[in-house]
Amino acid sequence: YGHQIHLFSRSAPFDTWDQADGIIPHYIVPQRENSLHPAALHTAWTAGETQALLDQILKVIEIDGLDILHFHYADPFALVAAALKQRLGPATPKLVGTLHGTDVVIQGRDPHKGPQLASALRQADALTTVSINLAGLATYIFDLPALPRVIPNFVDLSRFHISSRHQDENNLKNGCSRKPRIVHISNFRPVKNPQRMAHIFMAIREQIDAELWLIGDGQEMAQVQAIFQQNDLEQRVRYCGLQPNVGPLLRQADLLLMTSQYESFCLAALEAMACGIPVLATHVGGLPEVVRHEETGYLFPIDDHAAAVAWAVQILSNRAQYEVIRQNAITHAQRFGEDHIVPMYESLYRRLLAERSPIVAHELSIAAYPTATVMV
Template identity: 30%
Template sequence: MKEYSQATVLHLIDTTGPGGAETVFINLLRHFQKAGQRNLVILRGEGWVADKVREVGIEPHIIDSKGSFNLNYINVLRRFVSQERVGLIHGHLLGSNVYGALLALICRKPMIATFHGAVDVAAKERFLRTKFFCIGRGASKIICVSKRLQQELTDRSTLPESKLKLIYNGVDPDLFSGSSDKNLKAELGLDQDSILTVSVGNIRPAKGYEYLVDAAIEMATVEPKMHFVVVGHQRKGLFEKLQKRAESSAKGVPNIHWLGFREDIRDILRQADAFVLPSVSEGFSISTVEAMMAGTPIVATRSGGPEEIVDDHQTGMLVPVRDPAAISAALMELRNQKVRETITRCAAEVAREKFGLSRMLREYESLYRELLGNQSYDEKCRT
């Protein structure tokens, strides 16, 4: 049996593509790997997450886990925990939280379950009560990334309130300082006096992009220089419906550009004149915080998490969900230079203080130390 001078942490996550939860996952890995902790990662397939894990300096273990309560997968994880002498398990999103909690019960290990949004508590999820029961029993701490999500878990599950803990997702403000040396307007073939309104997020129902399309249709006649840019993976069926919605408008085709997935989000945000989050349900929007740090004024829906990030008319504009007219009105209000300057200055200060990456890392670091106890947790992890 190998002997290690440091505690070993096993990291699990449901998904393989890019997104907010995945970015937090990678940021945590990068921090603890740099600090000298021994980290092991199990993923369910290749993709963006696997590539980023390798960039951190960790070779992920790829193990398929199709289906609910996959007993073979649990058995493989159990052997892995034993052989690698894992001291702590950290899961992200519902599926990995369930497996991590079961593993913690079987192997008698401490476990952290991080929930990232309303999708984790969707009523249509199969065996949801059973999954919550497993997590409630096996997890040592259950992390919620917003107060709204914490309240939903309290109201809709049997998870012990004593185990619930709020840790906001964090963003590195240094990545969004300064100006971009790229020219998105030129890339899109637009005049330099065009107005860029950017939305960031994978195309899925909860993101409410149909209401963004309707707002873009309205703005095409009110402010024809305004162009809407959408960045994020495009789920084929829904994306085609959105395209059809835009192209079939009786008011004319809106100025909307679908960029798909991009790695240069920070450059795009630093060039944007406004940022719009049209979600109908949102746990915690990392892209909204990134826009605040980039100095881009925000229009966000009252969809859950954004109300904890944005103070209406102080650090951004909050509008009702499913209300394209409200989005349009808020964007027009942000055309006022004085309003823009006041909001962006205040937003940047709040984002750095409340949602900075260093704060998130300190809170997780403290939790790791608490749960690992005397398991030789390396003091180099303190920053």
């Protein structure tokens, strides 16, 4: 038996969802009425939107029944989950919450919203975070009674992998004559500090003739473009925009550059390593749990641009060293494959459901219980 998954969201995600895969989507704002930028992180839900989400969940519970309600990101979904528990009492599905980063370090520190989120999170049957670093921060900021369980992000190795089709396009792998290619992937929000990235790239170009690919879009893209225009570097930068599948682009790069103020994990770094691309990133948050310094990439102090430039020039100028780090990155990324990580969530679900009744515990022990899971 498999899982039946209902996906609740304000609007359709940028990526596509195939209902043939068992995912049943529920959106409260039709795509034609959605005015938000695809890269926007919308947490200022109206009371009407929050109520509409709650009503949709209640309707699915009534018609299909749900075993697990798993919300991703605390604000506003922890509040919705807590309202559901207040409404249904003992009949509430088991509540699982995964905290992802800014819901802790930004919303959690808000003097008004933080206490509300803390109270709501205590209603969950289980909390997880994507890194040890975030687990500690969440426990401290929300005054949680116990550390959340750490289940790291995972990578789809069928989409992010090395490919012989692209090997001739990668400069450092095969000694091609093209310029070294640096790539940056983000939503271009202030926390990603893309302006720092732009200045580091300019400093790298003072020593090697590199080019930059920017994947994504967001709030600070205009400022980044202005920096390159003012320094006459527009011809050395490619703007790829939002991409539903970044794997093929990553496989054509030589180095991923990330300059975030904070990262709870950094999925882009993991995806790059899976494609055989070393990572150069700030030494912040959960990044050291993903990137092994001097083994799968380099981590530099957040304000030490000189160190970032030195490591970039070093790895992009030394093919032998590059190949060692590239192979290490590929091997390390395999540890985060979905086949290793997804079962951690399934194990958590089964444990929670087994606590519900002896009958369910017996059914789970023979692996014959189909779990209906909701992801928000």
